[in-house]
Amino acid sequence: MEALAQALLRHLRAHDPQVDALEDLRAVTTGASQEIWTFTLRRGAACETRVLRRARHWSESSEALSAGMGAEAALLRLAAAHGVPVPQVFSELAAGDGLGQGYVMSHVAGETAGPRIARDPTLRAAQPQLLRDCGALLARLHAVPRAQAPALRHGQGAEELAHWTAAYRANGIARPVFELALHWAAEHLPAPVAPALLHGDLRNGNLVVGPEGVRAVLDWELAHLGDPMEDLGWFCVNAWRFGAAGQPAGGWGTREELFAAYEAAGGAAVDPRRVFFWELMGNLKWGISCDSMGLAWRRGLDRRIERLAIGRRASEVVLDLLQLLAPREARA
Amino acid sequence: MSADGHNAQGRPVSTEKPPAQAAEILAAVRELLLAASDAREGSLRFDQRVAARLVGLLEREAAQGAAAVAAERDGLLALLKGADAAQDLDALRARLCERIRRGECGLGDAALLEHLWRSALAQAGIDSPDYRWHPAQQGGS
Numbered sequence: 001m002e003a004l005a006q007a008l009l010r011h012l013r014a015h016d017p018q019v020d021a022l023e024d025l026r027a028v029t030t031g032a033s034q035e036i037w038t039f040t041l042r043r044g045a046a047c048e049t050r051v052l053r054r055a056r057h058w059s060e061s062s063e064a065l066s067a068g069m070g071a072e073a074a075l076l077r078l079a080a081a082h083g084v085p086v087p088q089v090f091s092e093l094a095a096g097d098g099l100g101q102g103y104v105m106s107h108v109a110g111e112t113a114g115p116r117i118a119r120d121p122t123l124r125a126a127q128p129q130l131l132r133d134c135g136a137l138l139a140r141l142h143a144v145p146r147a148q149a150p151a152l153r154h155g156q157g158a159e160e161l162a163h164w165t166a167a168y169r170a171n172g173i174a175r176p177v178f179e180l181a182l183h184w185a186a187e188h189l190p191a192p193v194a195p196a197l198l199h200g201d202l203r204n205g206n207l208v209v210g211p212e213g214v215r216a217v218l219d220w221e222l223a224h225l226g227d228p229m230e231d232l233g234w235f236c237v238n239a240w241r242f243g244a245a246g247q248p249a250g251g252w253g254t255r256e257e258l259f260a261a262y263e264a265a266g267g268a269a270v271d272p273r274r275v276f277f278w279e280l281m282g283n284l285k286w287g288i289s290c291d292s293m294g295l296a297w298r299r300g301l302d303r304r305i306e307r308l309a310i311g312r313r314a315s316e317v318v319l320d321l322l323q324l325l326a327p328r329e330a331r332a
Numbered sequence: 333m334s335a336d337g338h339n340a341q342g343r344p345v346s347t348e349k350p351p352a353q354a355a356e357i358l359a360a361v362r363e364l365l366l367a368a369s370d371a372r373e374g375s376l377r378f379d380q381r382v383a384a385r386l387v388g389l390l391e392r393e394a395a396q397g398a399a400a401v402a403a404e405r406d407g408l409l410a411l412l413k414g415a416d417a418a419q420d421l422d423a424l425r426a427r428l429c430e431r432i433r434r435g436e437c438g439l440g441d442a443a444l445l446e447h448l449w450r451s452a453l454a455q456a457g458i459d460s461p462d463y464r465w466h467p468a469q470q471g472g473s
Contacts, residue, residue: 238465298351311350330468
């Protein structure tokens with residue numbers, strides 16, 4: 001960590017000679033494909049918390065989906081210019097920095113954890129506003145002219161289904177309910193639409209929130225060009241309702257409330273059947289990813305115990321997919 | 333079986349047990365506990381809670397696992413008429429997957445859905461008993 005701190009300090013000073021020191025560099029526990037570090041920057045009498053985000057890829061499959069650090073930084077700047085709340089990008093890592101690929105951004109204070117947003121009384125009271133904010137920011141993001149977007153992969157129904165079918169088969173784990181979902185998806189592929197700029201992972205868990213609303217949208221790694229309904233469907237995956245199964249939109253409200261906020265902010269007319277396709281695909285992607293993470297532990301790619309534990313969460317997704325495809329009443 | 337996991341008919345064979353087999357969980361917990369004795373990082377406190385939950389999972393698996401496996405096997409054998417009863421669970425699951433993939437059974441098949449729901453609820457009862465998949469459920473998230 002000492003080498004990282006020294007290299008980072010050199011980078012920060014190269015961009016801002018008034019930087020005196022870097023303190024309290026610490027790793028944040030997050031996903032497998034990036035490293036995220038927070039640190040305190042000293043400039044004269046002033047102190048600021050900043051965030052370093054660096055690339056780390058744990059599989060070819062995850063690398064294929066990633067926007068790349070340069071594109072992420074560009075997306076943050078673009079999103080800010082179009083009224084989507086995001087951290088501010090201060091500097092991008094250069095090859096000569098010896099830090100790999102990544103960027104330094106502001107630290108946005110607030111709450112990110114879904115269960116805490118559910119429990120804290122002031123945040124629970126803010127949930128309708130959070131939902132409206134999410135609908136509105138998605139509408140603004142999807143309205144960004146494609147010509148302004150960095151080079152990103154294209155993915156609509158057919159491409160996503162092909163990618164995730166291949167990922168499921170590559171895992172080699174037989175899951176009849178995943179097969180049912182893949183079969184259903186193949187038979188209900190939505191027709192391609194004019195591609196929009198998508199966040200690709202917008203959900204309760206990737207947002208910094210406060211009592212007044214959404215403060216920042218994080219984790220732009222999976223941004224791509226595609227069907228805007230995909231972002232709405234992903235938002236409604238049960239796994240990130242954090243127990244509020246009766247509030248489909250992020251655990252904060254109904255799908256209709258999300259759609260209304262989206263349309264009110266200028267979003268395209270929502271097609272609920274297309275959103276259903278993407279919600280089902282979203283659950284399926286998450287379930288396949290759970291298996292993949294468990295396998296990454298088995299193969300020594302990522303020995304963190306959390307990865308192993310996530311492997312057992314595929315059974316949650318099996319229930320979610322059955323409830324979407326063949327719903328039934330819960331017994332007490 | 334070919335190198336990429338297909339049998340002679342070109343169909344994919346289940347070559348992997350689902351992640352987090354009991355032996356793997358115990359290995360991970362053991363590695364973690366050894367590391368935790370030197371721990372100064374807060375992330376290890378998080379990992380310790382994950383480890384504790386996994387041990388709880390193993391306790392449930394010890395109590396409920398054999399019955400769940402037997403019920404799922406019986407269900408699969410009933411659905412896969414003519415299947416070799418000596419095959420292990422993953423092979424039977426793979427056979428059902430193949431039938432679904434080929435469209436030989438699907439959402440219109442009440443017996444299939446009943447089997448899938450029963451198996452899914454039993455497995456989630458071991459892996460994630462507090463998971464809420466229906467609005468009417470009470471309990472933790």
